[in-house]
Each structure stands twice: as structure tokens, then as C-alpha cells.
Amino acid sequence: MLEGWVIVLAAAGALLAGISKGGFGGSLGFASSAILAVVVEPGVALALMLPVLMAIDLAAVRAYWGRWHAPGARAILTGAVPGLAIGAALFFVVSSDVIRVLIGLIAVAFPLFRLAMARGLIANRPKVFDRRKGWLAGMGVGFASFVAHAGGPPFAVFMLGQEGVDKTRYHATSVMVFWVVNALKAVIYAVIGLFTWQTLGWSLALIPFALVGTYVGVWAHKIIPERLFFAVTYTALALTGLKLLHDGLL
Numbered sequence: 001m002l003e004g005w006v007i008v009l010a011a012a013g014a015l016l017a018g019i020s021k022g023g024f025g026g027s028l029g030f031a032s033s034a035i036l037a038v039v040v041e042p043g044v045a046l047a048l049m050l051p052v053l054m055a056i057d058l059a060a061v062r063a064y065w066g067r068w069h070a071p072g073a074r075a076i077l078t079g080a081v082p083g084l085a086i087g088a089a090l091f092f093v094v095s096s097d098v099i100r101v102l103i104g105l106i107a108v109a110f111p112l113f114r115l116a117m118a119r120g121l122i123a124n125r126p127k128v129f130d131r132r133k134g135w136l137a138g139m140g141v142g143f144a145s146f147v148a149h150a151g152g153p154p155f156a157v158f159m160l161g162q163e164g165v166d167k168t169r170y171h172a173t174s175v176m177v178f179w180v181v182n183a184l185k186a187v188i189y190a191v192i193g194l195f196t197w198q199t200l201g202w203s204l205a206l207i208p209f210a211l212v213g214t215y216v217g218v219w220a221h222k223i224i225p226e227r228l229f230f231a232v233t234y235t236a237l238a239l240t241g242l243k244l245l246h247d248g249l250l
Helices: 004-023 030-037 044-063 071-093 095-118 131-148 152-159 165-192 197-223 225-250
Strands: none
Touching: 004 044, 004 197, 030 044, 030 095, 030 165, 030 225, 044 095, 044 131, 044 165, 044 197, 071 095, 071 131, 071 152, 071 165, 095 131, 095 152, 095 225, 131 152, 131 165, 152 165
């Protein structure tokens, strides 16, 4: 049975995921899982938030249907399958503390990655499409998505360098790729026993918070400076990652 304050924290995480998706690009959807992993088993945190993230993306898939970069999406999804398999295998051979460390590393690295992109340290100059690089990026997407719902960085590194990918095509590709990846994850989570009737019930209860967050995000986008939102959220995420590293290593 989950403690009441854990559910409150999960509701806040779902709200944050919705706000991020509704007004700030959706890149922080995984933060809720990282925060929850501080207070519950990582597998429980991941299982709680996956249906919530899937619900947030469901409407976006329909809105952006057919507008994605097909070669890039195929390459990433091809690589994502073995990446998901590697992530699933970890749950059978490592402890919860190792998963906490992995989530913590991603939580700390993510703000650094976004800062490097903002400062131009990670180049996104258009390149000739390379399917093999897409496969490698896809493996990173699958693995990071499985262990932390955080496949965004390897996706961004690959897709931002593709010719002819404007903002709409980039977002459409992201929505479609992670819709498929999350559906595959849901099957694997069910097979390896991460889902329980209790977690699924709580996930359904959290979905309204995510949907409210989406509307709040649309509103907040108009009045809250993007830099302020990300500065506060990335700071909190980095601190969460450090806490997970502390708990996992000590």
C-alpha cells in the first residue's frame, strides 16, 4: 500500500509532466519518475508514471499523425528494440540501488545536456542521414527510456542534426517515436511484473492531474519565462539526481 504523501508526490509529478508537455516542449516528463524513485522502489516509480505519460502523448499522436521524419523514426525505433531489451535485462541482474544510480546519473546529466545545447557546445548542424547512427541513437533512446523514461537526449542529438527537420517535423517524430517506445515498454513492464493492479489503479487516478497540468502548461507558457521555468526545474532535477546517487551508492 502506498503512503498518502507518496501519492501526493506522484500527483505533483504527473502535474509537472503535463505542464512540461503543454507549454514547455515535454522534455521533463521523466522528472516525475526520478522524484518518485527517491521515496519508492524505482520499478514502482516507473510503473506508476508510464500510463500517465502514455495518456499525455495519446492526443499528440493524432494531432501530428503523418508529419514525422520517416527515415529517422524508422532508424531510431529499429535501435530502440535492443535498447529496451538491454534495459529489461538489467532488472533481472542488478539491484534497486543500481537502478537508482542509473536514474540519478541521467537526472544529473540531463540539465547538463540541455545547457550544452543552449551554449552551442553540442552541434546540431545538418548532416547527411546515416541509418547506423540512428540505430545507435535508438539504442540509447530505448535503454534510457526503459530505466528512467528519459530517452529524449539521444533522440535530440540525432534528430536535430538531420536535414529538412523543422520544429514541427522534429516534434511529430518525437511524439510518434515515444508513443511506440512507451507502448513496447508497457508490454515489457507487464511481462516482467512491474505493473500491479494497485499501480495501474493509481496511474489511472494520476491521469487527470497530468491532463490538468497540460492545460496549466498552455497557460503558463504565456506568462512564465521559459528560462525561469527550466532553471527552477533543472535545479530540482539535478538535486534529485544527486539524492538518488547518494542513496544508491551509500
